[in-house]
Amino acid sequence: xxxxxxxxxIKRLINLExxxxxxxxTNSSLFMVIAIAxxxxxxxxxxxxxxxxxxxxxxxxxxSYEFVANMVRDNVGSAGQKYFPxxxxxxxxxxFCNMLGMTPYSFTVTSHIIxxxxxxxxxFIGVTIIGFVKxxxxxxxxxxxSGVPVALLPLLVVIEVISxxxxxxxxxxxxxxxxxxxxTMLKVFGAFVVGLGLIGGWAPLAFMVAFTGLEILVxxxxxxxxxxxxxxxxNDALHMHH
Amino acid sequence: MDPAAAKLxxxxxxxxxxxxAGIGIGTIFGNYLAGALRNPSAAPGQFANLLLGFALAExxxxxxxxxxxxxxxxx
Numbered sequence: 001x002x003x004x005x006x007x008x009x010i011k012r013l014i015n016l017e018x019x020x021x022x023x024x025x026t027n028s029s030l031f032m033v034i035a036i037a038x039x040x041x042x043x044x045x046x047x048x049x050x051x052x053x054x055x056x057x058x059x060x061x062x063x064s065y066e067f068v069a070n071m072v073r074d075n076v077g078s079a080g081q082k083y084f085p086x087x088x089x090x091x092x093x094x095x096f097c098n099m100l101g102m103t104p105y106s107f108t109v110t111s112h113i114i115x116x117x118x119x120x121x122x123x124f125i126g127v128t129i130i131g132f133v134k135x136x137x138x139x140x141x142x143x144x145x146s147g148v149p150v151a152l153l154p155l156l157v158v159i160e161v162i163s164x165x166x167x168x169x170x171x172x173x174x175x176x177x178x179x180x181x182x183x184t185m186l187k188v189f190g191a192f193v194v195g196l197g198l199i200g201g202w203a204p205l206a207f208m209v210a211f212t213g214l215e216i217l218v219x220x221x222x223x224x225x226x227x228x229x230x231x232x233x234x235n236d237a238l239h240m241h242h
Numbered sequence: 243m244d245p246a247a248a249k250l251x252x253x254x255x256x257x258x259x260x261x262x263a264g265i266g267i268g269t270i271f272g273n274y275l276a277g278a279l280r281n282p283s284a285a286p287g288q289f290a291n292l293l294l295g296f297a298l299a300e301x302x303x304x305x306x307x308x309x310x311x312x313x314x315x316x317x
Contacts, residue, residue, distance in 0.1 A: 005315070074290075170301065170305075173301070173304070173305055173308055174297065174298075174301035174304065176308075177301065177304035177305065177307060177308045178300065178301070178304060180311075181304055181307055221293055221296070221297055222297065224293065224297075225293070225294060225297035225298075228290070228294060
């Protein structure tokens with residue numbers, strides 16, 4: 001059976017070195033560039049007509065805009081409108097990386113923990129800075145749950161701090177694990193189809209067709225969850241709801 | 243015990259975490275359906291929460307899977 005992990009291998013396409021660091025242009029970078037190009041094409045070229053009755057491309061661009069705008073409005077409120085461009089970019093980038101990964105022989109950028117962790121750390125650090133800028137040191141009250149006995153506070157504050165600090169880890173591992181587990185499973189079942197041959201291979205093939213559909217759903221869902229959790233974290237920092 | 247065998251057993255044990263994800267996803271969708279059949283008009287409004295709960299429940303199981311993969315490929 002071929003190695004199901006082979007698809008996640010990073011290959012150098014153009015060797016580059018930047019002040020002693022390996023900054024090669026890899027297949028991961030290539031698919032990031034493709035994702036960005038697709039998003040730019042969709043939003044810029046799709047909206048070029050600005051028609052009252054949208055074309056199909058314009059419709060897709062408008063639907064994705066509306067979708068993220070509603071998400072921000074529902075979860076963060078009017079204070080979050082300032083951060084809409086960031087959340088829209090984040091959602092579209094993760095969505096396109098996940099969806100491009102579903103193309104056969106392509107590379108899934110989000111199946112590498114370093115990529116998702118960089119995105120999650122960016123969200124985490126940004127949200128923490130927003131919280132401190134907005135509330136000053138009062139943001140530390142976020143870690144003190146209201147309405148609990150004072151005797152329990154030392155324990156609860158520690159738990160709150162730990163749960164806050166695990167946010168970037170859970171946010172990144174969720175996306176990475178979903179993508180990697182799905183693609184590994186597709187590869188393993190693909191090997192079953194080949195291994196069982198013309199007579200027995202149809203059963204795993206039928207399963208794979210259904211599973212590919214599920215994977216496309218998961219690809220969208222994980223982008224959605226990544227964006228909505230960013231909204232929720234942002235809401236915590238802006239309004240300190242508990 | 244042979245360390246390689248222990249590694250494989252450990253990875254297998256770590257995958258048991260997916261049992262919890264299965265229970266969690268089943269509970270979420272089951273309760274959503276039960277609620278949606280009682281009050282169908284309120285169901286679409288909770289669809290976003292359903293997806294969020296599904297993703298959160300699935301992720302906890304996948305953390306176990308990540309541990310299994312770390313055991314297999316990192317050590």
